[in-house]
Amino acid sequence: MNMQANIAPPRVDADWTDFPGLYTPEGERWHYLDTAATAQKPQTVIDAMSRALGMDYATVHRGVYSRSAQMTLGFEAARKRVADFIGGKEDEVVFVRGATEGINLVAQSWGGANIGAGDRIMLSQLEHHSNIVPWQLLAKRVGAEIDVCPITEDGEIDLDALEAMLTPHHKIVALAHVSNVLGSVLSAKRAAAAAHAVGAKLLLDGCQSAPRMRLAMDELGCDFFVMSGHKLYGPTGIGVLWAREDILAEMPPWQGGGAMIDQVAFEKTTYAPAPQRFEAGTPMITEAIALHAALDYLEAAAGEAGMAGLYAHENSLVRQTREELSRINSIRLLGPESSAGIVSFVMEGVHPHDLGTILDEENVAIRAGHHCAQPLMEHLGIPATARASFGIYSDDSDIVALMRGIERTQKIFG
Structure with missing residues (x-):
């Protein structure tokens, strides 16, 4: 196990090699931002x-x-x-x-x-x-x-x-x-x-x-x-x-x-x-x-910081993501400023499914849809949202990749 007690909040130094699912078949890094749906598995779990x-x-x-x-x-x-x-x-x-x-x-x-x-x-x-x-x-x-x-x-x-x-x-x-x-x-x-x-x-x-x-x-x-x-x-x-x-x-x-x-x-x-x-x-x-x-x-990944350290790590990524997204006028952020590892948003003129498809071409995986919460979508007055969610293996590069994909989406949709 490569991730030990050297972890300190609010960062988690996750070793991507622990998670075989976080790479494309070509060996490129896959920016997985759908952990709220299901988490990738470390090799130790697969082996067990x-x-x-x-x-x-x-x-x-x-x-x-x-x-x-x-x-x-x-x-x-x-x-x-x-x-x-x-x-x-x-x-x-x-x-x-x-x-x-x-x-x-x-x-x-x-x-x-x-x-x-x-x-x-x-x-x-x-x-x-x-x-x-x-x-x-x-x-x-x-x-x-x-x-x-x-x-x-x-x-x-x-x-x-x-x-x-x-x-x-x-x-x-x-x-x-x-x-x-x-x-x-x-x-x-x-x-x-x-x-x-x-x-x-x-x-x-x-x-x-x-x-x-x-x-x-x-x-x-x-x-x-x-x-x-x-x-x-x-x-x-x-x-x-x-x-x-x-x-x-x-x-x-x-x-x-x-x-x-x-x-x-x-x-x-x-x-x-x-x-x-x-x-x-x-x-x-x-x-x-x-x-x-x-x-x-x-x-073991949490180390001395415990689960509070993992929460702080994901919360820090949430804050960074919301800051980056808030700079884009066409994006509406949903939910509280501080949340547990999840950022939901909508992009004016772009259906979340279209955004998800373009991001997939950039090796970025988000969730797009009603997230099995249709009554909430009705309350919010929208059919669906784009959702980026983080895990112990998430880091700043995921946010960079997400924003790069959103910029490409803006160019495509004008």
């Missing part, structure tokens, strides 16, 4: 998954032979690694396929048992579709209602409005910890206090906060937290649902099958305790091993 799929491979929680036992230890070590990373307990960590599945699990299991006709669910205007649609499905099924908290002018969830809108009829508040479009950061502690004041639970969508912020579940004050492994420099196909131990203990199973049972008979089935109760079937074994490697890499 390859080894787990090869010479170490066996099933878990079932075999009595030694390799199965070793793989089981590795799988459960990954659970402990996740718990340490987020500041929770091992028994509070449920492995899921991704944050989307985690939210669906909470909606269908906890929500199905605790939300009924006449109850209310609070979301916000900037939520990802994955934190909207599962609640709509639940609300339609049980007869509940959904309320939408507005956002402030600079793109933050309006907590004054949230506090005013909440009532004892609200059973859950589900909010993005960091907006995947605007990069705005929620004051989770205040949101938790507001939810708890009316007896509601708080779920945080941590997809964008987990890769770039220090996490401590007790400090956040939330009741549920979800994140996806592929945004944490790990593989796709694995994510995490964290929930408070007492809440998980009361939640009914969501899916049935092997591994989540205690005893099965045709007359009656009893279930395993949490978290196994929510992990039906053969789990994502190799993905968990690789996620462990990703978290090791991420924290």
Whole structure:
């Protein structure tokens, strides 16, 4: 591993050779500015998954032979690694396929048992579709209602409005910890206090906060937290649902099958305790091993500065990018001045898809579209945005390449 404790905020001296995906087939540098969608993988993660799929491979929680036992230890070590990373307990960590599945699990299991006709669910205007649609499905099924908290002018969830809108009829508040479009950061502690004041639970969508912020579940004050492994420099196909131990203990199973049972008979089935109760079937074994490697890499990259150093690194790149873009009259910047690794903007007379295509010709990759946040786009009065998002491997050269591509776009479109 080439990235060690010599890292100091606000810069991260990422070694591009750690990330084979950051080069073109011709060996040129690829300026990857779409980390908010999915992060590139360091070689250590690729190696860990390859080894787990090869010479170490066996099933878990079932075999009595030694390799199965070793793989089981590795799988459960990954659970402990996740718990340490987020500041929770091992028994509070449920492995899921991704944050989307985690939210669906909470909606269908906890929500199905605790939300009924006449109850209310609070979301916000900037939520990802994955934190909207599962609640709509639940609300339609049980007869509940959904309320939408507005956002402030600079793109933050309006907590004054949230506090005013909440009532004892609200059973859950589900909010993005960091907006995947605007990069705005929620004051989770205040949101938790507001939810708890009316007896509601708080779920945080941590997809964008987990890769770039220090996490401590007790400090956040939330009741549920979800994140996806592929945004944490790990593989796709694995994510995490964290929930408070007492809440998980009361939640009914969501899916049935092997591994989540205690005893099965045709007359009656009893279930395993949490978290196994929510992990039906053969789990994502190799993905968990690789996620462990990703978290090791991420924290080694942070060094003594910790996750705060990585946040400062990305925030510095955000400030530089916004300064450069603000000099162009045809560009409208969205979101707050200081954000968590994300810059969204629109360019007058140029559709984001066209901009993305031209930038691709310059070996610059951005995201262009509605970013799975169509209600937010409607609120902003635009169909789509261009989004540049940074990671631990991002540096000043990415901004230079981005601006070079934008200048070329200006020439093409006049």
